[in-house]
Amino acid sequence: MGNLPHFQLFIDGEWSEGSDAQIMTSENPATGQGWATFACASAGDVDRAVAAAKRVLDDPAWRDMTQTARGKLLYRLADLVAEHASRLGELETTDSGKLLAETSAQTGYVADYYRYFAGLADKVEGTVLPIDKPDMHVFTTREPIGVVAAIVPWNAQMFLTATKLGPALAAGCSVVLKASEIAPAPMLEFARLIEQAGFPPGVVSVITGDAENCAIPLTRHPDIDRIAFTGGPETARHVVRNSAENFAVTSLELGGKSPILVFDDADLDGAANGLIAGNFGASGQSCVAGTRGLVHRSILKPLIERIEQKASAIRLGEPLQSDTHVGPLCTAAQVRKIETTLAKAQGQGAVIRFGGVAADRPGNYMTPTLVECTSADTETLKVEMFGPVMSLLPFDTEDEAIALANSTPYGLGSGVFTQNLARAHRVSKRIRAGICWVNTYRAISPIAPFGGFNQSGYGREAGVEAILDYTRTKTTWISTAQEPMANPFIMR
Structure with a gap:
């Protein structure tokens, strides 16, 4: 096993092994043989990734970056994804068994998702309200929702990552991306492109690991503000229960019998x-x-x-x-x-x-x-x-x-x-x-919302409104009255 390719975790802009030194071997489904090893995150590593994501939200390098500048970073990421589509597709195929013809083509198309959300980054607007009080100027703004836990399965992982990471970064959030421990190699390799694109350290961390040491500590972490999960209904029930610990806004894209x-x-x-x-x-x-x-x-x-x-x-x-x-x-x-x-x-x-x-x-x-x-x-x-x-x-x-x-x-x-x-x-x-x-089937586009009803989950990914799901609305009241505030015991 010592000669196999090895993939590390990407946390706060640095590559590292897991703090408990746990290593897992990934099998090539076409042969049934181990082909690579990867580091697994511990609860301590999750804490480190979330702390970095929380810190960077107050870092001027990310906090004060204009929406247009965030979009340019996403355009750069899109170009890198397109440039490395063949390499990422080959990794995904070797790790998950999906056809190279599909993984490489899908990864190339995923670049358009990042371009789509790059274009939306500076289109998120607030509203001046026609308030019913003549001495008040009231307006709304949309602010990043905060730290996002994005959890993706092994199948279609580049696509399912783009539908979460694209709008989250365009909105100004920070993201801890948890790749499936079944076939995480392409996601850990994808982290190199995030680094090359120039996102400040901590904006995106990419980790993987089992449920007990990684997924559960992540989804119930008190500093997680938003959970975007794709997977099975049974796991989703655990995610929803865990979100009761942090009241994170949660979206679920689950399975189906279409x-x-x-x-x-x-x-x-x-x-x-x-x-x-x-x-x-x-x-x-x-x-x-x-x-x-x-x-x-x-x-x-x-x-x-x-x-x-x-x-x-x-x-x-x-x-x-x-x-x-x-x-x-x-x-x-x-x-x-x-x-x-x-x-x-x-x-x-x-x-x-x-x-x-x-x-x-x-x-x-x-x-x-x-x-x-x-x-x-x-x-x-x-x-x-x-x-x-x-x-x-x-x-x-x-x-x-x-x-x-x-x-x-x-x-x-x-x-x-x-x-x-x-x-x-x-x-x-x-x-x-x-x-x-x-009269067709299995067509996708960054322009078209994607999501289900009932036990197939809730929330939508892709489309114009997806970016809004990674923001919170703030209402600001400004008094324009010439006189000071009157009776403090009466609600205005």
């Missing part, structure tokens, strides 16, 4: 491609994966035939190879969970049309799988598996399709395939989800 509705007038090739994108894209390791395919009964058979035909050309292979479509899953536990869930579904009468087994090769590979279901209670329609498993269920009427789409505690993504514009508007309006794609 429905994709395919109506009888849909273009079958487009619908098949949408279902494949929503289920096999990113090897199924996406929070918006459209794992509940709801298909009009009259087209179920021909649609399955199209999917089978297209799936036969899917290449399962090394994630660093450009011709691979589906790579390994990040952890072996995901493969085991999928196998268990598929077995339960078959016991409930579901039919596996193709796939359904772990690939016979080293690493955490699961074959792309199609499950034909006869009941909405089928296990694969309820459990978020985070792997390349598509489940299809027939429906007969529009109302039935909508009811099935909404029969879930989640509400992140959704899809509708139809050539009827009126139906597209009607159905998308009735689906209870934060995002609805029509």
Whole structure:
């Protein structure tokens, strides 16, 4: 292990090991072998990072920096991200198993998120209020909310970091970024770009570690003012409980069991491609994966035939190879969970049309799988598996399709395939989800808000309003009266 690459923590502008000297090894999902080591933060390291973030808020180098100047730093960071997209993508692929074609392209696109928020940095304005007291001048200003704990998972980590870090820095906050301990290498490498961009020490610290020593001390720390969390619902419940200790404003972007509705007038090739994108894209390791395919009964058979035909050309292979479509899953536990869930579904009468087994090769590979279901209670329609498993269920009427789409505690993504514009508007309006794609799937943009309903979380990331979520409104009253304040015992 001594010859493996090693990644340190980035705290207050300095690189260091964890104070308790804990080291973890990261496995390459494509081989199942350790490929790198990284330092883990202790509670003391968390204290150090938060203290630096709190201190820098009163440091003139950051506190008095103009909004325009903050935007220029973000533009510089965006350029560095774009310049190093290939390197960051390669690290993410090696560490998490996601396809290099996606990680490098997504990282390159993430630069546009930083540019978007750089442009918003000096567009945050206050308001002069038309107050009902003629001898008062009253106005509002927006100030940085304070110290932000940004917690991101291993999947799509460059994207999910940008949606938090971009608006937080544009607003003038300081950030302690906690990377997943499962695959933290790209985030620890990304910290070098923050340093190169010229942000003052302490504005951003990047740490990683387990729940007990890192995540819990961070989310319950008394000096944290804002928590931005992406992860699973169970972990989110702990985050919310921890936030009771500091009353931090909290946003949650959680998992989902997103429905994709395919109506009888849909273009079958487009619908098949949408279902494949929503289920096999990113090897199924996406929070918006459209794992509940709801298909009009009259087209179920021909649609399955199209999917089978297209799936036969899917290449399962090394994630660093450009011709691979589906790579390994990040952890072996995901493969085991999928196998268990598929077995339960078959016991409930579901039919596996193709796939359904772990690939016979080293690493955490699961074959792309199609499950034909006869009941909405089928296990694969309820459990978020985070792997390349598509489940299809027939429906007969529009109302039935909508009811099935909404029969879930989640509400992140959704899809509708139809050539009827009126139906597209009607159905998308009735689906209870934060995002609805029509005749497409898995599209993102820094301009478009991203977030869910119900157990998929609350709060929105990206879009114009995201920056406002990292500010607090201050109201200032200035008396313009010529006479001194009158009776102090009467509220004005």
